[in-house]
Amino acid sequence: MTDDKILEVNHLCKYFSSGKKSVMKAVDDVSFFVKRGETFGLVGESGCGKTTTGRTIIRLYKPTSGEVIFNGKRIDGRLSKEDSRAVTSKMQMIFQDPIASLNPRMTVEEIICEGAKINKLFPDKESMRKRMYEMLDLVGLTREHATRYPHEFSGGQRQRIGIARALITQPDMIIADEPISALDVSIQAQVLNLLNDLRKDLGLTILFIAHDLSVVKYFSDRVAVMNRGRIVELSSASQVYDHPVHPYTKSLLSAIPIPNPRVEKQRKRVDYDPGMHGYDASNQPSMYEIEPGHFVFLSEKEFADAKKQLAAQ
């Protein structure tokens, strides 16, 4: 891993308007960066804006404001044809639902090759097919699978097809939006191990979006916790889990059921009430760096208290 930033997101906002007056701030002033080769986890509960963040980065939504810098170039807003092609082939996405994300009328070969075809990455059909077979091999499928249709596969295999499709353009970065939450437990581990191997072998950068904190911790180098469209805490995975600072992070961590009956049966949940901060005009929260590389979204006073507490630990 280098310090080279592959992706930089600055003050990204995405508002959806519902009706004439009400505005839904799905993503509100989100800033972070992802280093080349690392896995960055984005975690939060449903509706916190993590999926919208991912989709806005990959240009599925147009951001309301803010900038997205990928490989040193701004990619939000309008792009020339070449730039747009460079972005779509170098940044790929894996979706949550392996049934909905594969076209039922296309064969596996067509599905996997589509991105490569559109981006004209291969001079002829043979080289493309050769590459497709390599991809199938890489994700643990066989050549015979190429002519079949998605419905002939199990959930785990379908997710492998989705991964092969994302990899054929040789992306620098993959946005994985809840890639395992629609799968069965025994299959989840298969896909997780596959992603882990690919990341090591291909040196992929992954933006991993998920709600399952134990999976995110296992899989990520750094983690950002989102709540109500904002990042409330950002740090290395172990820091966030061992020394959470923001009350929301603490609450989220205390709610994960641990598969250890003796500990689990005695555990107490910490509740989080967004009103507890008592923010007003004179007391607004912002991002503070509490230790090197560990950021929290708190007001000045809360930050001072949190710092004292952390020092005492």
Added chain:
Amino acid sequence: MDENRILEVKNLNLHFKTYSGNVQAIRGVDFHLNRGETLAIVGESGSGKSVTIKAVTKLLPDNAVIDSGEILYEGQDILPMDDKKFSHLRGNDISLIFQDPLSSLDPVMKIGKQIMEAILIKKQGTKREAAAKALELMRAVGIPEPEKRFNEYPFQFSGGMRQRIVIAIALACNPKLLICDEPTTALDVTIQSQILDLIKDMQRERDLSVIFITHDLGVVANVADRVCVMYAGKIVEVGTVEDIFYDPRHPYTWSLLASMPSLNTSSEDKLMVIPGSQPNMLVPPKGDAFAARNRYAMKIDFEREPPMFRISDTHYAATWLEHPDAPKIGIPALLRHRIDEQLREEATS
């Protein structure tokens, strides 16, 4: 009959008639539920856990055929009962909570009325009494300002609040047995934790016996007294929650426990993968259904189905590895390490 057993399922066999043939969904399921305890049934989708409780509540679809078996509720076999007779039990004595709270509620009926409906249908009081009871239930399940919310519709409630309403409806007729089919799977973790606490509180207050279906082992650790592990229509291991988590015997249970990372799993550790996928139950495999995915499978696993081997009074496992002549394999190192760590953690906390 054992007085302490509120429910007993004996050698239940069941198949579904489909166009492609008969799907052997349940293949000889035996379990019992003691009064006041929580039994968790764990397994993947398709393992037959939901079908089992649908059989217990007689809510099976028309193409399901029960081949053999008995389901005894308080000593009475419910299978021969007709619908009219059984519907007196279901709702009054046995109540259900499903996964998706939105689809268990009527979108065009006010919340208060939906709770009252349960009481009125079972003729447990007049309209006025039912309304009072509904308000009391809403308070009990933690709905703020129940008087105001009484006249609201399901869409005005959040997911967690909807599940609370569903629980209120399930408790309306003071059931003795509560069956929860993945009640928290559709909810966020913080809400899940609240709902689990609520179910446990209600169980304690009302002395309920609970069957809890889930695939999340963390949830099992939280709620269960005893656990049944199901695979391909059979119970492969049953024991107290401590038996299953600290001394698992069946290779499938091992894989389940070691296949997901916990917060203590370092990212250097590999996860234990179960290769392949579940068998096609149109033609159930010969021998142990898990054999093809089992790295510890022996020759006999492919030929003969293992019986339930007794490990202790509470703990049984259906694997040939428990046979006295079988090689002593023991828990895989990865899982052993994890369990030891968990026990250490318990000692320090």
